[in-house]
Amino acid sequence: MTYRHRHLLGIEPLHPVEITAILDLADRYVALNRAPDKRSNALAGLTQINMFFESSTRTQASFELAGKRLGADVMNMSMQASSIKKGETLIDTAMTLNAMHPDLLVVRHPHSGAVNLLAEKVNCAVLNAGDGRHEHPTQALLDALTIRRAKGRLHRLTVAICGDIAHSRVARSNILLLGKMESRIRLIGPPTLMPAGAADWGVEVFDDMRAGLEGADVVMMLRLQKERMDGSFIPSEREYYHRYGLDGEKLAHAKPDAIVMHPGPMNRGVEIDGTLADDINRSVIQEQVEMGVAVRMAAMDLLARNLRAEQPGVMA
Amino acid sequence: MTTTLFINARLIDPETLTDAPGGLLVRDGTIIAILPADATETTDATRRDAQHVVDCGGRCLAPGIVDIGVKVSEPGERHKESFRSAGRAAAAGGITTMVTRPDTSPAIDTPEVLEFVMRRANADSPVRVLPMAALTKERAGREMTEIGFLKDAGAVAFTDCDRVVADTKVFSRCLTYARSLGVLVIAHPQDPGLSAGAATTSGKFASLKGLPAVSPMAERMALDRDMALVEMTGARYHADQITSARALPALERAKQNGLDVTAGVGIHHLTLNEFDVGDYRTFFKIKPPLRSEDDRIAVVEALADGLIDILCSMHTPQDEESKRLPFEEAASGAVALQTLLPAAMRLVHSGHVALPVLWRALSLNPARRLNLPQGRLAEGAPADLVLFDPDAPFVLDRFTLLSKSKNTPFDGQRMEGRVLGTWVGGTRVFDSDAP
Numbered sequence: 001m002t003y004r005h006r007h008l009l010g011i012e013p014l015h016p017v018e019i020t021a022i023l024d025l026a027d028r029y030v031a032l033n034r035a036p037d038k039r040s041n042a043l044a045g046l047t048q049i050n051m052f053f054e055s056s057t058r059t060q061a062s063f064e065l066a067g068k069r070l071g072a073d074v075m076n077m078s079m080q081a082s083s084i085k086k087g088e089t090l091i092d093t094a095m096t097l098n099a100m101h102p103d104l105l106v107v108r109h110p111h112s113g114a115v116n117l118l119a120e121k122v123n124c125a126v127l128n129a130g131d132g133r134h135e136h137p138t139q140a141l142l143d144a145l146t147i148r149r150a151k152g153r154l155h156r157l158t159v160a161i162c163g164d165i166a167h168s169r170v171a172r173s174n175i176l177l178l179g180k181m182e183s184r185i186r187l188i189g190p191p192t193l194m195p196a197g198a199a200d201w202g203v204e205v206f207d208d209m210r211a212g213l214e215g216a217d218v219v220m221m222l223r224l225q226k227e228r229m230d231g232s233f234i235p236s237e238r239e240y241y242h243r244y245g246l247d248g249e250k251l252a253h254a255k256p257d258a259i260v261m262h263p264g265p266m267n268r269g270v271e272i273d274g275t276l277a278d279d280i281n282r283s284v285i286q287e288q289v290e291m292g293v294a295v296r297m298a299a300m301d302l303l304a305r306n307l308r309a310e311q312p313g314v315m316a
Numbered sequence: 317m318t319t320t321l322f323i324n325a326r327l328i329d330p331e332t333l334t335d336a337p338g339g340l341l342v343r344d345g346t347i348i349a350i351l352p353a354d355a356t357e358t359t360d361a362t363r364r365d366a367q368h369v370v371d372c373g374g375r376c377l378a379p380g381i382v383d384i385g386v387k388v389s390e391p392g393e394r395h396k397e398s399f400r401s402a403g404r405a406a407a408a409g410g411i412t413t414m415v416t417r418p419d420t421s422p423a424i425d426t427p428e429v430l431e432f433v434m435r436r437a438n439a440d441s442p443v444r445v446l447p448m449a450a451l452t453k454e455r456a457g458r459e460m461t462e463i464g465f466l467k468d469a470g471a472v473a474f475t476d477c478d479r480v481v482a483d484t485k486v487f488s489r490c491l492t493y494a495r496s497l498g499v500l501v502i503a504h505p506q507d508p509g510l511s512a513g514a515a516t517t518s519g520k521f522a523s524l525k526g527l528p529a530v531s532p533m534a535e536r537m538a539l540d541r542d543m544a545l546v547e548m549t550g551a552r553y554h555a556d557q558i559t560s561a562r563a564l565p566a567l568e569r570a571k572q573n574g575l576d577v578t579a580g581v582g583i584h585h586l587t588l589n590e591f592d593v594g595d596y597r598t599f600f601k602i603k604p605p606l607r608s609e610d611d612r613i614a615v616v617e618a619l620a621d622g623l624i625d626i627l628c629s630m631h632t633p634q635d636e637e638s639k640r641l642p643f644e645e646a647a648s649g650a651v652a653l654q655t656l657l658p659a660a661m662r663l664v665h666s667g668h669v670a671l672p673v674l675w676r677a678l679s680l681n682p683a684r685r686l687n688l689p690q691g692r693l694a695e696g697a698p699a700d701l702v703l704f705d706p707d708a709p710f711v712l713d714r715f716t717l718l719s720k721s722k723n724t725p726f727d728g729q730r731m732e733g734r735v736l737g738t739w740v741g742g743t744r745v746f747d748s749d750a751p
Contacts, residue, residue, distance in 0.1 A: 090641065112643065112644065113526075117596065117642055132642075169526060195523030196519055197518070200520040
C-alpha cells in the first residue's frame with residue numbers, strides 16, 4: 001500500500017515512501033488543475049466536512065476547492081460561531097458530526113493535539129489542517145512539492161527556516177518532513193522565538209540571519225504570529241524587520257539560485273520585503289498556493305482509497 | 317478490651333530502619349509489644365488472650381501510610397470524590413491517615429467549612445482524616461485566613477495548594493503569623509509568572525508537541541524565594557513537591573542552615589517522566605508537569621538519602637469530562653490512593669530504595685512533620701498498619717479503583733505490590749479477601 005494510515009494527522013508518523021507517494025500523485029493533480037477540464041471523480045459520492053475552529057481563508061479555500069475538483073460533497077463549518085460558544089465540548093461536536101457519516105473530516109484547531117483527540121472518536125478519515133503549534137502536514141507537503149519541482153530533489157538541500165519558529169506548526173511539520181527526506185535544516189530567529197530544545201532536533205540553530213542563510217538552497221520565511229504571542233517576544237516590528245526581515249541584501253548570502261518561500265499570509269515589511277516577495281525570479285510563493293490544492297487533492301484521494309478498501313461492500 | 321496478635325510477619329519499621337521477621341501484639345488500638353520471629357499464639361498468657369490472630373504468612377507488615385495532600389472533592393464536587401469513596405480507596409491502598417487539601421469549592425478557609433468537612437469525614441471515612449486549611453482567603457493570595465481559629469478547629473497545616481502566594485509581603489506576613497502559632501505552612505514552589513499557562517516541562521519533547529511549557533527553573537526560583545522568607549520569619553515550612561534536580565541544592569542549603577524546612581514529592585514524579593505524555597495523554601497531565609528522566613532520577617536519589625522527606629500520592633480526582641479535552645485545556649491531576657504503594661514498589665524493585673527507607677517517607681516523616689504519634693512500629697504507637705505483598709504482580713484496570721474518579725496514568729500497566737489488609741487503630745478497615 002502506498003499510504004498506510006487512516007488519517008493524515010501529521011508528518012511524524014509518515015515514512016519517506018509515503019511522503020513520496022503523496023507528492024507523486026500531487027504532481028499529476030497539478031497537471032489536472034492546469035487543464036481546461038479540472039474535474040475528477042476520485043471522491044464522488046463522498047462527503048467532506050471542513051471544521052475550522054480557528055479562522056482561515058487560504059487553507060479552508062484550498063481544501064474546499066480540492067474536494068470539489070475531486071467530486072466530493074463539501075461542507076464548511078465555521079466552528080468559532082457555532083456550538084463551541086454554547087459550551088459543547090470538542091468530543092461532543094465530533095460525535096455529532098460523526099453521526100452524519102462524513103467520509104473526510106478536515107480540522108483546524110487552536111490547541112496542539114486537539115485533532116489527534118478528535119480522530120480517536122470518529123469513524124471517518126481525519127486531515128489535520130493545523131493544530132495549535134503542533135503540526136500542519138499539508139503545508140509541509142505542499143512546501144516539499146514546491147521545492148521538489150524547483151530543485152528537482154528533496155535530499156541534500158540546505159533549507160533555512162526563518163522567523164517565529166516557536167509559534168509555528170508549519171516549521172515543525174517542515175522540520176520533520178525535510179529531516180525524513182535527508183535535507184539539512186537551519187533554524188534562524190531571535191532566541192525568544194526559538195523553541196526550547198530546538199538544538200536537539202537534529203537541526204542547526206542561528207540567531208544571526210546572515211550567517212544562517214550562507215549557502216542556503218531554500219529560504220523559508222514564517223509569518224510573525226502576533227495572535228499567538230502572549231508576552232514580550234520582540235522589541236518592535238521595525239527592529240524585527242531590521243534583524244530578521246528578508247530583503248535583497250540578506251538574501252545575497254544564500255545561494256544565487258535560492259528560492260524564497262512563505263506559507264502566507266505575509267506581513268509585508270515585517271518578515272519579508274514586499275518587492276522581494278513579488279519577484280518572480282526568486283519567490284515561489286504563488287506556486288506554493290497552487291501546489292496546496294494539488295497536495296490536498298492527493299492526500300484526500302489516498303485516504304479515500306484506504307476508506308474504500310476498508311469497506312468494499314458499502315462503497316462502490 | 318480487644319487484643320489482636322500478628323504473627324509470622326516481615327516487620328518494616330522506618331524508625332529503626334529494620335526489615336526483619338517478627339510479630340506484633342495490639343491492644344485497644346495501640347501496639348503493646350513487638351514480638352520475636354518465633355512468636356506463636358500460645359507462647360504466653362497475654363497472647364493466649366488475643367481474640368484475633370492474624371497470620372501474616374511472611375508478608376510485610378508496616379505502619380499505615382500518612383498521605384499529605386489528598387484531594388477529596390467535598391464540598392463542591394462530590395461526583396469526583398467523596399469522603400466515603402476516598403476513604404475506601406485509601407484503606408485499599410494501605411493509607412491510614414489522609415491529610416486532605418483545602419482546594420475544594422468553596423475553599424476550606426473558615427472554621428465553619430472546616431467543621432463541615434470534619435463532620436463528613438468522621439461519618440464516612442474508614443481511615444483517619446486530618447484536614448488542612450487554606451492559608452489565604454479563597455486561596456486568592458491577598459488576605460490570610462483565621463489561622464488561629466482554624467488551628468483550634470483541627471486544621472493540621474495551612475496551604476493554598478497549587479496556588480502560589482505571589483505577593484511576597486502577604487506571604488511573609490502569613491509565615492510570620494503562622495510562626496507565632498507554631499503551625500506548618502505548605503507551599504507549592506513554582507514561579508507563577510514563568511509557569512503561567514504551562515502544561516508540560518520545556519524541552520525537546522514539549523517543543524515538538526507544540527505544548528506550552530515551563531522550565532524546571534521556575535521551581536527553584538520559587539523555592540529560593542521561599543527559603544529567604546523562611547529565614548526571615550522562622551516559620552515551619554514544607555514544600556509540597558520538589559521535582560527537579562536544580563531545586564535540590566537550595567533545599568539542602570536551607571536544611572544545613574538550620575531552617576525548619578521539609579520537602580515532599582508525589583509518586584508520579586518518581587515513576588514517570590515527560591515522555592510518558594506521548595500522544596497528548598491527558599491522564600499524564602499533572603502539576604507541576606512531569607519532568608525529564610534526569611530530574612526523575614535525581615529526585616529518587618534525594619528521596620533515598622533523605623533530602624526529600626515525604627512521599628505522597630497527590631491524589632487529585634478528575635472526571636472524564638475534564639480530562640477528555642485537548643491537552644492544554646484538560647484538568648491537571650491524577651488519582652493515586654490505591655496506586656501509591658504498588659508504584660512506590662517500583663523504586664524498591666529497581667534497587668533505588670530499601671523498604672524501611674521508603675516507609676520513612678511514606679509514614680514516619682509525614683507523621684513527625686504533623687506531630688502525630690503514627691508512622692512507626694513501636695510499643696505505645698497507634699496500631700495503624702498495612703499488610704502487603706511487595707511482589708504480587710497485577711495489571712491495573714482503572715475501572716477497578718474504588719475512587720469515584722478513575723484518572724490514573726497507570727491504567728493497563730504491569731505493577732507489583734498488593735495490599736492484603738489495613739488496620740486503623742487496631743480495627744481492620746480493609747481485607748483483600750473480603751468480597
